[in-house]
Amino acid sequence: MFDWIKRKRPAAGPTDLAALEAWAQLRGWQFKPARTQDGFVIESADWRLEWGPSHRAYLGPQEMRLRATLDIEPEAHAVVLPRALQAALEAELYQSFTGSVRTHLDEALPEEVRWLAVSTRLGSAELGPLRDALGAAGNVDVFLRAWLSGPTGELLAQAMQRDATMPLVVTLQQSVLTLRAGLAQAEPVVLAELVALFEQALGDARHCLDSFADGPPAGDPP
DSSP, X not given: OOHHHHHHOOOOOOOOHHHHHHHHHHTTOEEEEOSSSSOEEEEOSSOEEEEEXXXXXXXXXXXXXXEEEOSSOTTOOEEEEEHHHHHHHHHHHHHHHHSTXXXXXXXXXOHHHHHHHHSEEOOHXXXXXXXXXXXXXXXXXXXXXXXXXXXXXXXXXHHHHHOXXXXXXXXXXXXXXXXXXXXXXXXXXXXXXXXXHHHHHHHHHHHHHHTSSSOOOOOOOO
């Protein structure tokens, strides 16, 4: 599955772990090489960054993951992704439903792909100027609208349109906000941009949640 995205991916290059460690330590972050596989972990007081073999086929062989917790109900879930990637995943989802692997669909596909089929999507009117750049779905549409209407929405749209070879996906699941990026080679300059984007998204998300007296409605779990 997702062969069209794999064809767009650049080949993985060598990763300079020493340069990455120096970059992280300069910012007061902890750097740890992966013990069992190619990759590394960087931790700040607020988030955890991992780079290594991909957990998502649609992102290619290597990916970067940034994670942080949010004060939101564990049942809340959401996905924000580039419009082109959304269309491709929906096409793959349709083929899975109509093909011979239908009985294995739930086990084979990541949660965020299934959410595209079962969760409420933000429409063009709700996305406004972002509608051509990204799509969003989940069971926290009140939160999604508020969150994407701020700086995070514009920054995500710019990042998602800028580089088709590095697809970005943002998910909310089990009270954890995650930014995934298909990244064949980890370089400080690229990681710095992704960290800045994630910190903006995380700060805006927490600000939006603070504006709700009891948090946004979680809706029904998938």
